[in-house]
Amino acid sequence: xxxxxxxxxxxxxxxxxxxxxxxxxxxxxxxxxxxxxxxxxxxxxxxxxxxxxxxxxxxxxxxxxxxxxxxxxxxxxxxxxxxxxxxxxxxxxxxxxxxxxxxxxxxxxxxxxxxxxxxxxxxxxxxxxxxxxxxxxxxxxxxxxxxxxxxxxxxxxxxxxxxxxxxxxxxxxxxxxxxxxxxxxxxxxxxxxxxxxxxxxxxxxxxxxxxxxxxxxxxxxxxxx
Numbered sequence: 001x002x003x004x005x006x007x008x009x010x011x012x013x014x015x016x017x018x019x020x021x022x023x024x025x026x027x028x029x030x031x032x033x034x035x036x037x038x039x040x041x042x043x044x045x046x047x048x049x050x051x052x053x054x055x056x057x058x059x060x061x062x063x064x065x066x067x068x069x070x071x072x073x074x075x076x077x078x079x080x081x082x083x084x085x086x087x088x089x090x091x092x093x094x095x096x097x098x099x100x101x102x103x104x105x106x107x108x109x110x111x112x113x114x115x116x117x118x119x120x121x122x123x124x125x126x127x128x129x130x131x132x133x134x135x136x137x138x139x140x141x142x143x144x145x146x147x148x149x150x151x152x153x154x155x156x157x158x159x160x161x162x163x164x165x166x167x168x169x170x171x172x173x174x175x176x177x178x179x180x181x182x183x184x185x186x187x188x189x190x191x192x193x194x195x196x197x198x199x200x201x202x203x204x205x206x207x208x209x210x211x212x213x214x215x216x217x218x219x220x221x222x223x224x225x
Contacts, residue, residue, distance in 0.1 A: 064106045
């Protein structure tokens with residue numbers, strides 16, 4: 001009974017649930033914003049790295065390498081606490097979204113790059129022979145095929161972004177983990193943290209299942225081809 005009262009106290013969970021539900025909404029919003037910005041920025045960065053001028057390609061590669069190497073928590077702390085010293089003050093949400101998006105952009109760029117490079121070069125040449133511009137070739141021929149290739153790793157990256165939103169609690173953003181931590185402190189009971197873990201599971205498990213479904217679908221499509 002002590003285990004249930006300590007970690008699965010229903011009364012404590014019910015009292016904390018409204019607070020945690022608001023935190024869940026903030027977490028989902030932060031994750032969606034960061035994922036969208038990361039995908040758009042990643043695609044642009046991949047195109048610059050593959051087809052930009054030499055200095056732009058070098059800068060793109062340097063950005064990707066640095067952002068994939070720096071710990072997200074360190075970047076988040078630098079954005080939130082260091083930028084005010086140079087006159088840039090961001091809210092906790094904006095700082096968290098910026099940090100998550102910058103890192104997600106780097107990983108997305110590498111995923112997009114690998115997908116584009118997996119398309120046979122002959123398709124570029126065939127499109128050019130048909131008088132298609134570079135933009136039309138990418139839009140109508142290359143990217144639709146590349147998107148199918150990158151879907152499983154890209155979905156996994158989106159899951160990682162959603163999980164990393166928990167780090168936003170270090171800059172006092174009222175996300176799910178922060179609200180659960182506050183509820184745990186008020187109740188002197190860890191049940192809200194267990195409840196937060198369950199909420200994260202319910203949020204992320206469908207995304208994990210989506211990755212498996214996409215991989216099975218692509219594998220089945222490859223066998224039919």
